[in-house]
Amino acid sequence: MVVRIHPGQSARRRPPRVALRALLIAAATSLASCPNPATGPALAAGEPDPGSRRVATIAQADSVAIHRYARTLQARFERLRLRELPRIPGGGSHECDEIIGRLCVWDDGYDDWKPKEESAKIRAGRSELLAGLDSLGALLPGDHWIFGQRIRYLAEAGRLVAAEALGRRCTLPGQWRCDAYLGYVLHNRADFARAERAFRRAIAAMPEDVRRQWTAPRYVLDRELRLWHSEQPDSAAALERLWMLADPLFLTEGNDRWTGHMSRWSYSMSADRARNPYELSWGDDFTEVVVRYGWPAGWERTWPRIGQSSYTIVGRDLPGAIRTFPPREVLARGPAGEEPVAWEMPERHPRSAYLPPYLDSLGAVDGQAARFWRSGHVVVVAAWTAPDDEADSPGARRARSGDAPVLAGLFVEQEGKIRGEARVVAAPGGPVRLRTSAPWADWGTVSLEAWDPEARHADRFRAGMGFRQLTPGLLAVSDLVLLDAGAEPGRLEDAIGVLRTSTEVNSGEALAVALEVYGLGVRGEAVRFDTWVERRGEGFLARIGRWLRLAGPREVVSVSWDEAGPRGAEPMFRTFTIGLPELTPGGYDVVVEVSAGGRPPLTARRGFAVR
Secondary structure, three states, X not given: OEEEEOOOOOOOOOOOOOOHHHHXXXXXXXXXXXXXXXXXXXXXXXXXXXXXXXXXXXXXHHHXXXXXXHHHHHHHHHHHHHHHOOEEOOOOOOOOOEEEOOEEEEOOOOOOOOOOOOOHHHHHHHHHHHHHHHHHHHHOOOXXXXXXXXXXXXXXXXXXXHHHHHHHOOOOOOHHHHHHHHHHHHHHOOOHHHHHHHHHHXXXXXXXXXXXXXXXXXXXXXXXXHHHHHHOOOHHHHHHHHHHHHOOOOOOOOOHHHHHHHHHHHHHHHHOOOOOOOOOOOOHHHHHHHHHHOOOOEEEEEOOOOOOOOOOEXXXXXOOOEOOOOOHHHOOOEOOEOOOEEOXXXXXXXXXXXXXXXXXXXXXXXXXXXXXXEOOEEEEEEEEEOOOOOOOOOOOOOOOOOOOOEEEEEEEEEOOEEEEEEEEEEOOOOEEEEEEEEEOEEEEEEEEEEEEOOOOEEEEEEEEEXXXXXXXXXXXXXXXXEEOOOOOOOOHHHHHHHEOOOOEEOOOOEEEEEEEEEOOOOOOOEEEEEEEEEEOOOOHHHHHHHHOOOOOOOEEEEEXXXXXXXXXXXXXXXXXEEEOOOOOOEEEEEEEEEEEOOOOOEEEEEEEXXX
8 A cells, every 4th residue: 555645845944953951951940049948938828839839830831842842853853764765766646546635545556565674864863863752751751742752663663672661661641541552562562462451441541532533443444344334233242243353363362453453543643743754744634544554664755857856755555465354245144045155355445454563465275164064063174275485476475494383273253253263283385174163153254264473474264154053854965075086084074184175176187075964864765966067157158158059068077876865863974076077277166966855956066176
C-alpha cells in the first residue's frame, strides 16, 4: 500500500530555539525570589500564600515552555529526516485507488519493495532527539505528548526493550494511556497475549468517547461486513467473532490482528500534533489511513521535475500485507447448505490490510480437509505439506539457515471460539496429517495453518462449513478425501495416516478416494455408488458444444457398483480407486453419487488438479 500527498513548498518559519539551560536558570531565579514561608510575614487564617501561588504560576509557565521545547526538538528531527529521505524518480501522478482526505492511497504492485536502510544522519538525529526527550520527560513526567514521542521513536529505532521499560515506568495522569502505549510496544515485540491484556485494561479505563472511537469497526470493515454486523442480534458478540477470525494465525498466542489494530490507534495518539514526514498537520485522514493500513514502513522523496522545485513524499507499507477479515459468505450457512465455502481473498483494493510482525508473507495451503459425523460431534481430518524454502515468488520468504521446525495446526471455530484443535511440529516440506473434533453446530470455520518462524513465512487455508447434527435414519454422506496411491484403509482411523497431502496429481495416475455413508442399516437396503471425474470451470462455448453434441461428455471417466448396506446403524466407510486417463493439465472434480432404497441420491465432490 502506498500513501502519497503533494504538500506545498512554501517556506515555513522555523520555531525559535529555546535554550533549556536558560529556561531552568530563569525558573530557579524566579523561585529564589519567592518569600520563604519560614521567615516571611505571618498570614492571617485562611489567607492564601502568595508565594505558593507564584510557585504554581512559574511551574505552569515552565511546563508550557518545556512542552514547546520538546515540540521544537521533534520538528527539528523530522526536518532532518525529510532532507535525508531516499530519492526516487517522480514518475508523474498516479491514479488513486482511494482518496482519504488529503491522501491518495493505492496498491502499487511492487511485491519486492523493501525499505532502504536509514542514513547515519537520521539514526544519529533520532538518538539525539530521544536523549533530549528523556531529559524533558524527567522534568515533565505527566506530559502525555512527550511520553508518546519517546515511545514512538524508541519503537521506530528498534529499541523495544527500552520502550517496554519506559512503558512500565509510566506515571501519566489517567493510567489508560500508559496501558495503551505499553500494549503498542508489546505488540511490536510480538508478545500478543500481554499486549491484549494491556489494551483491555486501557479500554476499560479510557473515556467513553475515546472507547467508542477505538472499538468502532467502521474504519476496517467493508460494506458487506458492516451490513452483516448490523443484522446480528448480538452486535458485540458478532464483532468479537469478526476480530477472532481476523487473527492471521491461530497458531500464535493472542490475537495479533486486534492488538495490531489497537497499536495503530496508539500510534495515531502519539502522532497527533507532532511533525511528520508528509509536512502536513495530523488530522482525521491520517488517523483513518493508519488505522486501516498501518504506519508506513518507510518514506521516499521524489526528485523534482526539470524546471520545478516541488517534490512528493511517498509512504510505503510492506508488500506482504493482507486483508484479514473474512468474506461475508464464510460467516454463515448459504444456499449450498452444509457445503464448505472457501475463504478467498479478492484482488480488489482492500478496505484494510495488515502484516503480522512475525511474517514477511502468507501463502495458501495446498491440501484438503474433510468432515465425518459421530454421535455428539464431527471429526475433522486434514492433510497438507509444510512450507519449505521453495518460495512461490522471488523474495517472498527468507532463506533458512538450519533445520528449525515448522509449526502446524488444524483449528475449528464455532461462534467465535476455538472448539477443536490439533497441533504438530513438522519438518520443512514434510507431510502434515491431523485430526480433531468439534461439537455439532450450525456453522463454523476450519483453518489449516503451517508457520515457518525462521523463514518468516506461513501457509493457510480457511473455509466456512456446517456441523449440524444428522437426523437418524436420514441418508447422508461425508466429505470425500483423497488417499495416497494404493491405500485401502478399512476405517477412518486407519485412513488418517494415508491422507494425500496435496490435491495435485499426475496425468494417468490412479486416484484413491474415501468417504462415509450415514443413515443406513435400519432398512437393510442395498447401496449404489456412481462415481466419475469431470472437468471443473468449463467455459460457455464448451457447454454449448456438448449441448449441441459437438463435444464429448463432461465426464472423462466413470465407475459404478452396488453393494449391500451395513448390518447396523454405524457409518459405512468405503474406499475406491478410479484410474485417470491421460488428462490435460487443469482443474477437475471427482464426484460420488450415493443412492439407497429409492431415496433421493446424494452427491459429494472433491477438487484436484492435474499437473
